[in-house]
Amino acid sequence: MINKYKVFAAKKPLTNGPLVTLIRFVAMVIALALLPFFGVGGWWLGLGTNIVISILAIFLVTALDLWPWSGSISVMSPIKNC
Numbered sequence: 332m333i334n335k336y337k338v339f340a341a342k343k344p345l346t347n348g349p350l351v352t353l354i355r356f357v358a359m360v361i362a363l364a365l366l367p368f369f370g371v372g373g374w375w376l377g378l379g380t381n382i383v384i385s386i387l388a389i390f391l392v393t394a395l396d397l398w399p400w401s402g403s404i405s406v407m408s409p410i411k412n413c
Contacts, residue, residue, distance in 0.1 A: 347395070351391060354387070354391070355384060355387065355388075358383055358384060358387050359380055359383075359384060362379065362380040362383040362384075363376065363380055366379045366380065
């Protein structure tokens, strides 16, 4: 079975950056709009938004299978076919 996210990442590498930036911006706007309804405000609003963006980043890196190429994990994990 073909993973649709891997195909997406392989076919359009130049569009991934702007698309991820757009998704991140939309997630920030939604978080900033919805968190006050849950009683979150002030400094905690920014913290809550950062948590939402961090969860989104973890999801995207996992979905696009980018863990072997991200940060310090690339030092700890062997990269195949080097």
